[in-house]
Amino acid sequence: MLETILQNRFAVTAVILFGIGFMNLLLQQNLLKKVVGFNIMDSAVFLLLASLGYIDGGVAPIVGDRGFDPLYINPIPSGLVLTGIVVSVSITAFSLALIQRIYRRYGTIELWELLERAGKEDD
């Protein structure tokens, strides 16, 4: 059991990070902190993906005339992580912009307070 955890240490760390981020996303009342939780979840996924492509003793996949034939790591997960980071940045920026607008409109970014104020305005 312990051996398995040690062998898959990056994946286990990713799962723990994902849990922390998910908990933040669900339980925090502050919208900004929710976004932070979301970003922690993103990082967990990136960590998992990036660690999948690593090969022990491998070098960065820059093929060239090195005079020897090294073991390269897998380039595919790196490219996928790049895609993920771009999407994560975009989503973060968009949600932050939304939060700024919410703050300008209602004067708060605490979720329950926000719901109360929005409900009062509806009446």
Added chain:
Amino acid sequence: MNKTPSKQSWWLRLVEWVDGDREPKDQTLFVMEQRPPRHVQRSDAEFATQDKHRLHRFRRWYPVCAVLICLALMGILMAAVLTMPTFGEADNPINNEVAEHYLEYGLEETGSANVVTAMILSYRGFDTLGESCVLFLAVAAVMMLLLRDEKNTDEHDQQKQEREDGILAAHPDLILRRAAWVLVPFVFLFALYVLLNGEVSPGGGFSGGTILGAGLILYSAAYGPKQMRVLMDARRYAAVRTFGLVLYVLLYGIYIFLGANQMPNYLTGMTLLIDLAVGLVVACTVYGFYVLFSRGEF
């Protein structure tokens, strides 16, 4: 259901029904009759208290449910993770023939020694096109939400902004300004280096573009919006942003066309140009986010 009190009356009823003396009671009608009479519409106050009660209950149970869901999810994920192949082994299922092909023929087929660049700009170029579009749209969406113009800015905001600008103009941050004066050229130089060496060394459009955007942000923060407008105003920004994306689409279209029709590719360094286009898009995105969040206008 119509429950008869005794067997006798049940038998009598059946006999009556068989004889045709009386119809059995219509069940649906009977149910309707048994319903309690409808209440009059509840008052608003009643509704409000009920809503409040419901919300209260929700608030009490929400954390418990959230923790339970999270723990269940983590349990499932952990169970999945523990059965994964060992970290760092060369014969893991993820290291299949696709990665081998990229590593073996990447340099020959795309002319780019950095296999990650070769992959994201040639083999998976449509994916990167999608990414560029996502960035473009993200800036457009943030612009829609935060851009300040005559319609959505009232007098108060305008005055506040002008006051802040006046304070900044009267008391410039000397340390920041001097540091930026020294640093900005080197940041741009480094950005160009990373952009142009994306094929043969770590780097490429995304990292180089981010550095370029960071240089723009540093310049804008040090010298203020007025000076920045000389270098890049709203029109120019929009033009550069669109130009990057259109350049990417055009170049990649040509690239795909040449490759699909087995035509010889005389345009060496095509990936380099595509890299530059991606860099432009990314730099504009990073700088645009900064400007829109800090001031709301260019």
